[in-house]
Amino acid sequence: MIGDVDLVVHGGDVFNRSAPHASVAHQAYEPLVRVANQGIPVFIVPGNHERSRLPHARLLAHRNIHVFDVPRTVVVEIRGVRVALSGFPYERDDVRTKFADLVEQTRWHDCRDARRLLCIHHCVEGATVGPGDYTFTTASDVIRASDISQNFSAVLSGHIHRHQVLALDAPILYPGSIERTSFAEIDEPKGFMMLELDADAGALQWDFQRLPARPMQRHELDASRLDAAALERSILGIIADAPADAVISVRVSGDLTDAHWRVISPAYLRPRVPATMNFDVTPASGFVRRTPVDRKRPEPSIQHALFGD
Numbered sequence: 201m202i203g204d205v206d207l208v209v210h211g212g213d214v215f216n217r218s219a220p221h222a223s224v225a226h227q228a229y230e231p232l233v234r235v236a237n238q239g240i241p242v243f244i245v246p247g248n249h250e251r252s253r254l255p256h257a258r259l260l261a262h263r264n265i266h267v268f269d270v271p272r273t274v275v276v277e278i279r280g281v282r283v284a285l286s287g288f289p290y291e292r293d294d295v296r297t298k299f300a301d302l303v304e305q306t307r308w309h310d311c312r313d314a315r316r317l318l319c320i321h322h323c324v325e326g327a328t329v330g331p332g333d334y335t336f337t338t339a340s341d342v343i344r345a346s347d348i349s350q351n352f353s354a355v356l357s358g359h360i361h362r363h364q365v366l367a368l369d370a371p372i373l374y375p376g377s378i379e380r381t382s383f384a385e386i387d388e389p390k391g392f393m394m395l396e397l398d399a400d401a402g403a404l405q406w407d408f409q410r411l412p413a414r415p416m417q418r419h420e421l422d423a424s425r426l427d428a429a430a431l432e433r434s435i436l437g438i439i440a441d442a443p444a445d446a447v448i449s450v451r452v453s454g455d456l457t458d459a460h461w462r463v464i465s466p467a468y469l470r471p472r473v474p475a476t477m478n479f480d481v482t483p484a485s486g487f488v489r490r491t492p493v494d495r496k497r498p499e500p501s502i503q504h505a506l507f508g509d
Contacts, residue, residue: 204394206278208235211358211375212247212290212321218255225256236264241276244268245287247321247358252289268319271305275314281398284311286352287319290359294340295322299347308351315397316351318370321358324348326366327374330384348372353397353404362388363408371404378411383449386416415443419450428459435463435481436472444474453484 214228236242242265246254254260254267266274268287275284286306291298299322308316323336325345336342348355350369362385363376375393380386390413396405421434435450442448452464462468464481473479 205235205240207241207243207276207283207285208232209285209317209319209356210242210244211319211356212245213249213358214244214247214254216249218249218251218253220255222256222259225259229256229259232260232265233262236262240264241266241274243274243285243287243319245319245321245358246289248290248292250290252292271302271307273306273308273311275311278397282311282314283397284308284314284316285319286316290321296338296340296342296344299343303349315353318352318355319357320355323359324355324357324366324368324372326368327360327362327364327372329360329362331387354395354406356395361385363391363393365406371406373406375408378413380413380416380447383416383418386418389413414445414447416447417442417449419448421450421452422454423452423456423460424454428457428463431460432463435469439473439477439479442477445476447478447480449480449482451482451484455485456483 210232215225220228232242232244244254244260244265244267246252246267246269253269257267257269260267266285268289271286271288273284273286275282277283286303286308288302288306291302295302303318308318320343323342325337325342327336328334329336345366345368348368348370352370355370355372357372357374360374361377361381362374364374366372366374373393373395376388376390377385378390378392380388380390389408389410391408391410394407394409417438419438421431423431426434431452438448438450452460456464464483469479469481
């Protein structure tokens with residue numbers, strides 16, 4: 201695949217937090233550096249999870265790696281075609297109002313003889329997420345559709361985890377996340393996008409390339425219908441029947457006895473769950489245990505049971 205790619209754009213959220221350990225940053229950056237070592241330009245948009253600034257950025261010191269840490273435009277020549285990539289980091293404060301000015305700060309208009317791409321990490325009006333198809337509209341962190349300029353061949357954006365294309369004056373291309381990150385994405389295909397440009401300003405093609413994603417499962421168990429032994433068999437059956445890399449959430453309803461609590465405790469489940477599996481058990485009533493007089497008290501030994509990498 202790498203031989204078919206002339207440049208790479210990472211849409212942001214390289215990390216899920218702003219201050220990962222340097223060793224974690226090295227592991228995340230290493231594939232990007234490897235691509236850059238092949239002579240392929242790599243562009244990265246710092247996202248909201250990085251708080252608009254890539255941590256341990258010294259690890260990305262490479263002539264072929266370009267980070268949109270401030271509004272800027274970088275021009276590269278690909279197979280005889282000049283391509284100008286403009287971008288800026290995630291804007292946390294009212295991007296709806298500031299968007300036009302941020303685009304101007306990239307100085308995109310200085311590149312008059314190039315195909316132009318805008319690289320961002322934001323929601324644009326009309327983007328959808330979640331099983332209910334929530335649609336972004338007029339919030340301060342949502343860019344107006346009318347502000348998208350046809351001076352760009354396309355807008356490449358991270359931030360939205362669902363793959364979609366918004367047909368605006370310049371198409372908004374959301375490749376989405378390459379892995380499912382929550383149960384709101386349980387049925388979503390995951391992958392990346394390939395974009396083809398040529399010297400003709402009217403020629404623009406894209407294609408979504410699907411990647412294998414970890415399977416997700418949800419299960420409901422009713423403890424009022426199951427004694428502890430039956431609950432144990434049900435949970436162990438779910439584990440045995442699932443792929444080893446599955447992400448599983450089990451919700452247990454009904455009043456739980458001490459024997460039930462033992463079966464769903466981390467100490468009991470941890471050695472029975474494959475290291476490659478994420479397994480989550482959640483009592484419907486929360487992590488509390490009822491006393492014989494029906495008082496509720498915290499159960500300090502029970503924690504949210506999430507195992508695996």
